Amino acid sequence: NAGVTQTPKFQVLKTGQSMTLQCAQDMNHEYMSWYRQDPGMGLRLIHYSVGAGITDQGEVPNGYNVSRSTTEDFPLRLLSAAPSQTSVYFCASSYSKVAGVGTDTQYFGPGTRLTVL
């Protein structure tokens, strides 16, 4: 198994540009999520999904959009990039869910380092 994969590894955008961060997992996990990690702020949840066709907002959803058309893929879209979105983005997945939340071990991808100029 490749686990959780993310592309690209690095990206530089100009303010106002849009882009999609890709995330895929090959473990048949139902629960997938996106986090951003910033110095001094820790990891914060952006959006999550409990299965194909179902998504919900996390702690910091503004400026981001997600969809879940398949079990394997969970792309994160930046609609109009801003310097405040400069961060490292991590995708994670886990197998099971209880009340809509993954309770098993969370597996993280290697991250995408995004810089917005």
Add this chain to the structure above:
Amino acid sequence: KQEVTQIPAALSVPEGENLVLNCSFTDSAIYNLQWFRQDPGKGLTSLLLIQSSQREQTSGRLNASLDKSSGRSTLYIAASQPGDSATYLCAVITGANSKLTFGKGITLSVRP
């Protein structure tokens, strides 16, 4: 609102020392608690997961304990090695708002 605290933010110890990393959380209504390791520039690797009904979990030189009532968890690392140098994060899933909340991590440096 669930808050997870890890103190101190950084720790430096000589090789071979047994050490304890602390994690505290404000809302005891958790589903589980996980300890992760993060190497510089890398993603997070899960080390141990403790369900809310459990008291501890062990994996090799690592032992994690959970005291829900007091809102505390500890990660015990036996006979530390330079390869243990990394940032260690704890995270909880809380029943109240059903999301994973992370502490800011403890950056551990093990000196040869």
